[in-house]
Amino acid sequence: MTAHIIDGQALAMQLRSRVAGHVARLKEKHGLTPGLAVVLVGDDPASELYVRNKRRQTIEAGMTSVEHKLPTETSQADLLALIEQLNCNPEIHGILVQLPLPKHLNANLVIDAIDPAKDVDGFHISNVGLLGTGQDAMVPCTPLGCLMLLRGHLGDLAGLEAVIVGRSNIVGKPMAQLLLNESCTVTIAHSRTRDLATICRRADILVAAVGRPEMIPGDWIKAGATVIDVGINRIVRGGKRQLAGDVDFSSAAGIAGAITPVPGGVGPMTIACLLANTVTACCRSHALPPPDGLTL
DSSP, X not given: OOOEEOXXXXXHHHHHHHHHHHHHHHHHHHOOOOEEEEEEESOOHHXXXXXXXXXXXXXXXXXXXXXXXXXXXXXXXXXXHHHHHHHHOTTOOEEEEOSSOOTTSOHHHHHHHSOGGGBTTOOSHHHHHHHHTTSOOOOOHHHHHHHHHHHHXXXXXXXXXXXXXXXXXXXXXXXXXXXXXXXXXXXXEOTTOTTHHHHHHTOSEEEEOSOOTTOBOGXXXXXXXXXXXXXXXXXXXXXXXXXXXXXXXHHHTTTOSEEOOSSSSHHHHHHHHHHHHHHHHHHHHTTOOOOTTTOO
């Protein structure tokens, strides 16, 4: 068996196109331009790259992009003051504080200072609670992108057994809730799970989000399963730097029914979902119907 490669680049392009169409209609019919503010503290190279990509794609979609780049030594008080300014700015519909933050800053306090209606990352405790109780919430971008990839490939997910390897607040836990909402039978596993291989082999849907390069080999995968690899790990192989997922792609591709590559799988969907969430936030703030095709 050779797995079908789930092309996240292509699906993300389709989603960005729908986002751009909604933005154009908001401008034409309501005189509204969705605005996204991104706050970057410090000079982490990976974070700077992510922010540049987000800014470029935000502008390409016809939206307003505002970037605040702050020095590493920025105080908690100054960062919270900036967030309050953005909360009060009616032209800003989405606020994203790029993580990780410098160690002297409390990420939980910063996230919970964001207006939940503008929390397009879906990390605010209010949005976490809404998602957990099956209500309308801002859904974290990476799990939302994973769900869209799964729906696009499998269609109806009801009754499938899903295993998520990883229990983070950013991916693992919200991914589990989304799959529960799709009527999957869900297991959350992690690096300390006993007999992890046996648990993974049960999965019709396997989501790898543990942050360890190629931790999951092909013989941990059920024949024909759909594998979503969230991991983005920088490794050196053959003297060359490259990206690797949490799944050993070469062995998994011979067993799985479908698999996302790294890069080119989940990553592009994450930014596309951020744009979609910003449009959704703009519509909600003006009591407009949720945009078709951008929300769950």
